Amino acid sequence: MGFLEKLFGNKQNDQALAQEHFDKGAQYAQQQQWPQAIEALKEAVRLNPKHAKAHMALCLSYGGAMDLESARKHFDILKKLDPELANRVANSPAGMMILRGGTFINF
Secondary structure: OOHHHHHHOOHHHHHHHHHHHHHHHHHHHHOOOHHHHHHHHHHHHHHOOOOHHHHHHHHHHHHHOOOHHHHHHHHHHHHHHOHHHHHHHHOOHHHHHHHHOOOOOOO
């Protein structure tokens, strides 16, 4: 690794690592393992702050963990990065719960 890469990082490598963390976080989220999902997804957005799907997954994972303030924070970032994806989230049952501050009732 050269001096400049050490100093500024390797953007291409960061994006690949971000995708790996996103994939891991998405798997945890599917299993409703919210703390593990959140940690992996936070690392994905740290490495690539413009990773819209990672912000979406963080929004939904924080919602699953009932941390609605953090969920809304990532939804707001998502709206700026990908308004169409944000609209789909907002119109999903989970998105409606997060944005309206309600809870799910499972029957």
